[in-house]
Amino acid sequence: MAKHHPSLDILTEYAAGTLSLAQAACVSAHLNYCDACSRTVSQLHSVGATLFEGLDPEPVGDAVLDRVLARLDEDAPLSYQRPAEARQDATPALLRRLMAGDFSDLSWKKITDTLRTTQIKTGDPQFEFSLLHIRAGGEVPAHDHQGSEMTLVLQGGFSDDRGAYHPGDFIYRQADDVHTPRAFEDEDCICLAVLDAPLRFTSWKYRWMNPFLRLQAG
Amino acid sequence: MEDSQDMAGSAERVPEISGETPGSPGGKDTSAWSVPTGRRTDEWSECLVLIAHKQDRAAYTRLFRHFAPLIKAFALSGSALSATHADELVQEVMLKIWQKAGAFNPEKAAASTWVYTIARNCRTDMFRRLQKFDTPLAAEDFSPEQSDEEPFLQLQNRRSAERIREMMSKLPADQTQILAKVYMEGKSHSEAAAELDLPLGTVKSRVRLAVQKLQVQFERSRDLEPQS
Numbered sequence: 001m002a003k004h005h006p007s008l009d010i011l012t013e014y015a016a017g018t019l020s021l022a023q024a025a026c027v028s029a030h031l032n033y034c035d036a037c038s039r040t041v042s043q044l045h046s047v048g049a050t051l052f053e054g055l056d057p058e059p060v061g062d063a064v065l066d067r068v069l070a071r072l073d074e075d076a077p078l079s080y081q082r083p084a085e086a087r088q089d090a091t092p093a094l095l096r097r098l099m100a101g102d103f104s105d106l107s108w109k110k111i112t113d114t115l116r117t118t119q120i121k122t123g124d125p126q127f128e129f130s131l132l133h134i135r136a137g138g139e140v141p142a143h144d145h146q147g148s149e150m151t152l153v154l155q156g157g158f159s160d161d162r163g164a165y166h167p168g169d170f171i172y173r174q175a176d177d178v179h180t181p182r183a184f185e186d187e188d189c190i191c192l193a194v195l196d197a198p199l200r201f202t203s204w205k206y207r208w209m210n211p212f213l214r215l216q217a218g
Numbered sequence: 219m220e221d222s223q224d225m226a227g228s229a230e231r232v233p234e235i236s237g238e239t240p241g242s243p244g245g246k247d248t249s250a251w252s253v254p255t256g257r258r259t260d261e262w263s264e265c266l267v268l269i270a271h272k273q274d275r276a277a278y279t280r281l282f283r284h285f286a287p288l289i290k291a292f293a294l295s296g297s298a299l300s301a302t303h304a305d306e307l308v309q310e311v312m313l314k315i316w317q318k319a320g321a322f323n324p325e326k327a328a329a330s331t332w333v334y335t336i337a338r339n340c341r342t343d344m345f346r347r348l349q350k351f352d353t354p355l356a357a358e359d360f361s362p363e364q365s366d367e368e369p370f371l372q373l374q375n376r377r378s379a380e381r382i383r384e385m386m387s388k389l390p391a392d393q394t395q396i397l398a399k400v401y402m403e404g405k406s407h408s409e410a411a412a413e414l415d416l417p418l419g420t421v422k423s424r425v426r427l428a429v430q431k432l433q434v435q436f437e438r439s440r441d442l443e444p445q446s
Contacts, residue, residue, distance in 0.1 A: 003439065004439040005436075005437045005438065005439050008426055008429060008430075008434070008436045009407065009422055009425065009426060011436065012400065012425055012426075012429055013400070013406060013407060016338075016400045016401045016404065017338045017339070017341070017342050017357065017404060018400060018404055018405060018406040018407075018409075019406075021346070021351070021353060021355070024360050025355070025360065028360040028361070028362055029362075031362045032362045034437070036435075036436075036437040037436070037437060038362070039371075039375065039435065040434060040435060040436040040437070042327070042331075042375060043375070043378050043379070043382060043432075043434045043435065044429070044434060045327075045331050045334065045335055046328070046331055046378070046379040046382045046383065047382055047386070047397065047401065047429065047432060047434070048331075048334050048335075048338065048401040049328065049330045049331035049333075049334040049335075049379075050330075050382060050383045050386045051386075051397060051398055051401050051402055052288060052292060052330065052333075052334040052337070052401075052402070053288065053330050053334075054386075055288050055291040055292060055295065055402065056291055057287030057288055057290075057291055058287050058290040058291040058294060058304070059287060059290075060286040060287050060290050060305070060308055061305075064286065064305055064308055064309060065279070065282055065283075065286070067309060068282065068309050068312050068313060068316075069275065069278075069279070071309075071313060072273075072275070072278070072313075072316055075313055075316060075317050076273070076317075077269060077270055077273060077316060077317055077318075077319050077320050078317055078318065078320055078321075092362065093362070094355070094359055094360065094362070097354070097355075097359070098354070098355070121354075122353060122354075122355065123346075123351045123352045123353025123354065123355070124351075124353070125351070170439075218352075
């Protein structure tokens with residue numbers, strides 16, 4: 001069970017549909033691991049539904065009804081037999097689709113000896129959506145954020161000065177939050193990261209790389 | 219008889235207390251009560267079930283007359299879409315409802331919530347199309363497949379939905395206004411702040427306050443201070 005969750009603000013924006021595409025994908029992936037947040041989201045949908053029912057109705061012409069009725073035959077109701085999906089700890093379906101395969105099918109770019117990344121295309125014009133692979137026991141060099149960073153642990157786990165994070169845990173950091181995540185000793189760690197500005201390494205050893213960490217939204 | 223165990227399948231037995239005075243605490247006559255077995259009894263859920271099982275066009279037409287004007291209002295709120303696009307959205311959403319009625323589960327959600335979610339997804343997709351987003355994802359892909367919940371949790375969910383509905387009417391005007399901006403107009407917190415000429419922090423805390431007043435339950439992260 002996840003122990004680190006999106007804030008109520010983020011869940012509200014998610015439920016209202018106002019989060020950016022890449023961020024929404026990250027929150028949605030967390031929901032795959034977290035029944036508690038899923039319930040919060042369904043309650044937040046009830047808030048939206050109540051407002052929706054309270055709108056002043058706008059008249060819709062009969063022509064629209066006729067057009068829709070005429071099309072019903074092309075689109076017969078589907079019947080749904082939903083497969084019982086294994087939810088917890090499996091890679092979220094949304095992510096599997098975006099990756100079009102497995103973690104091993106992606107081409108990983110080496111940043112340091114222990115850190116690799118790969119960027120995944122979502123179509124979000126503002127936010128970069130990428131996966132980080134940190135070797136067991138390896139460190140991500142100390143960095144801060146010029147914008148925000150959403151992180152979701154997918155495999156293994158890491159810790160930093162504020163806590164330890166396992167699969168399903170969701171972390172949100174804002175600009176100027178410096179941290180040095182270190183993967184657990186016994187397993188490689190894979191995380192999803194959504195950024196709206198490039199990371200900035202703060203330790204002198206890696207600072208030279210900053211110009212190469214250009215954001216790749218899209 | 220006092221009818222205190224209002225949970226377990228007493229629906230069929232309720233009418234037997236005919237001789238009693240109406241003062242009894244069951245309150246069985248309120249129109250929107252859901253039968254204790256958990257099935258929602260509102261008209262729109264019934265329409266959806268009829269559509270799914272019998273492809274009932276009369277039920278569909280009734281549903282259309284009720285929801286289409288709301289969907290159109292939703293499309294136009296925040297003057298985000300033109301009238302043509304609004305009609306297009308109405309058609310899209312209504313066709314989706316027809317196709318997907320089989321996926322509606324009255325044990326889990328109110329019909330209006332289900333319709334609202336479809337409308338929200340279609341509107342998001344339409345925005346993205348109009349802005350020429352090149353994405354492999356549709357908004358409905360973002361709803362994770364829900365595992366089937368135990369009846370007890372479903373009951374709890376329905377209760378909290380009813381509570382939310384009830385308490386919405388008691389929110390102060392500024393909080394309702396901000397919720398409408400976020401949900402109906404689809405404004406992000408920072409867009410809402412710009413439009414209302416308020417600091418972002420004020421908007422965030424107003425939304426949060428409103429949502430907390432509605433007693434939406436949420437999980438706080440452990441060993442981390444709550445995020446601001």
